[in-house]
Amino acid sequence: MQTSLLEKLIDELQCLPGVGPKTAQRMAYNLLQHKRQAGIDLAATLNKVMVEVGQCQSCRNYTENDLCDICLNPRREQQNLLCVVETVSDLAAVENSGQYSGRYFVLHGTLSPIDGIGPSELGLSELESLMSQGGVEEVILALNPSVEGEATSHYIADICKSNNVAITRIAHGIPVGGELEMVDTSTISHALMGRKQF
Amino acid sequence: MQTSLLEKLIDELQCLPGVGPKTAQRMAYNLLQHKRQAGIDLAATLNKVMVEVGQCQSCRNYTENDLCDICLNPRREQQNLLCVVETVSDLAAVENSGQYSGRYFVLHGTLSPIDGIGPSELGLSELESLMSQGGVEEVILALNPSVEGEATSHYIADICKSNNVAITRIAHGIPVGGELEMVDTSTISHALMGRKQF
Known part of the structure; x- marks a missing residue:
């Protein structure tokens, strides 16, 4: 069927959330067929992110530096x-x-x-x-x-x-654009309790 | 929001079929939070497959060798x-x-x-x-x-x-487990033309 190296990739792709055997196979074949360079770039960036990205020392946001862009x-x-x-x-x-x-x-x-x-x-x-x-x-x-x-x-x-x-x-209430009849009871009671002067 | 390196990863993950910005973001955060080693392993295997896997010289199946496992x-x-x-x-x-x-x-x-x-x-x-x-x-x-x-x-x-x-x-016809009323007309006509002695 597929080679052992390819089998390994299809197996490892399933560590991604929402990716099962069929999707993993489709991803692997798709990259091999059409996008080898994109796959190589993705591998390099993925490794770099996993190794270098840590938490901002001030706010714990992800960053590859000591402080994140927002804090800086x-x-x-x-x-x-x-x-x-x-x-x-x-x-x-x-x-x-x-x-x-x-x-x-x-x-x-x-x-x-x-x-x-x-x-x-x-x-x-x-x-x-x-x-x-x-x-x-x-x-x-x-x-x-x-x-x-x-x-x-x-x-x-x-x-x-x-x-x-x-x-x-932050306020809990009816989502903007949400229809009242579709909203759960807990949200409606929050919305009633948090009512404001019109 | 996110760091530039992380933004790059979220961007590049979208080269995978069926992965849009939201899914890519979820994948990146999920790996960072819980599965750094799996991410590093995936990056290594992905690079290896993109660089080493070619076509079998006999049958054009994917393989990292000259001939694929099936041909060998x-x-x-x-x-x-x-x-x-x-x-x-x-x-x-x-x-x-x-x-x-x-x-x-x-x-x-x-x-x-x-x-x-x-x-x-x-x-x-x-x-x-x-x-x-x-x-x-x-x-x-x-x-x-x-x-x-x-x-x-x-x-x-x-x-x-x-x-x-x-x-x-290979035969075209009604899929095993398929219901006749759900099957398209072209498949039914193939199935009729390809009928066999019962």
Whole structure:
């Protein structure tokens, strides 16, 4: 059928999320047939990223340098705001909205004692030292409304209070463009509780 | 948002078939978060395959050696049969059926003069020299029933006739497990024309 080296590639491609044997086979043949140079470039970049990219020493965003582009950017206007997110994907989502120009802090997870994830795994002492250094006036929590997310939010709120930093949370409610009848009951009760003067 | 190196990876991952910006981002973050070593291994194998894997000198199957495992395997019983397929994926599909133990010949395409794909791009002279060397008693055509597939089948049939080699084609008909009402009309007419004594 296929050669052993090719079999190895088809096997290893399945470490990518959402890629099974059929997709992996299609990827391997497609690259071999049409895009050898793209495959070679991809291999080089992939290796470089896996070896060189670490976490920003200030906000734990991914970067190949000591500090990430966001922390290094002096043009971001709201330097006194700090948005706490669970993952780098969440950071990217907030950043893509174009509505925020403050700093971030990436937890890379939520508190989950049963999985051995405590405050130190989430870098919460680094977060506290950021606050105690001053310059942070408001922490904006942008965690998911799961049980672990809520627990983590409360833990961070306690840190903020002991450092006299204001704390807010992004609004939960009906998604813009969402139809009311399609929205789950929990979201609707959040939307009702968070109603505003019209 | 993300670092420039990471952006480059997310960009290059999109050379894989079926991978868009969102999937590429998910793949990159997933590897960074959980599977750095798997990512490094994948990069090494991908580079090795892109650089080393070429075509088998006999059947044009992918291999990192001069001849592929199928051509080198002396245990395959039907050495006098030669199955002609369009792609290596088709070869894998026939091989996975477990019903065939002859040799293969991979065209890597079909005749398509408008795209500049003629007999030499499909290796048809290599196919003819395989036949003239002897040892091939029957050529089995396993091409897709498209216009180009039909044209290519007829071209190969002519080569077989001039070399006195028997030529057959795999049966078209109702897929096993397929429901008659779901099958397209062209397949039903093929199935009727190809009816057999019960």
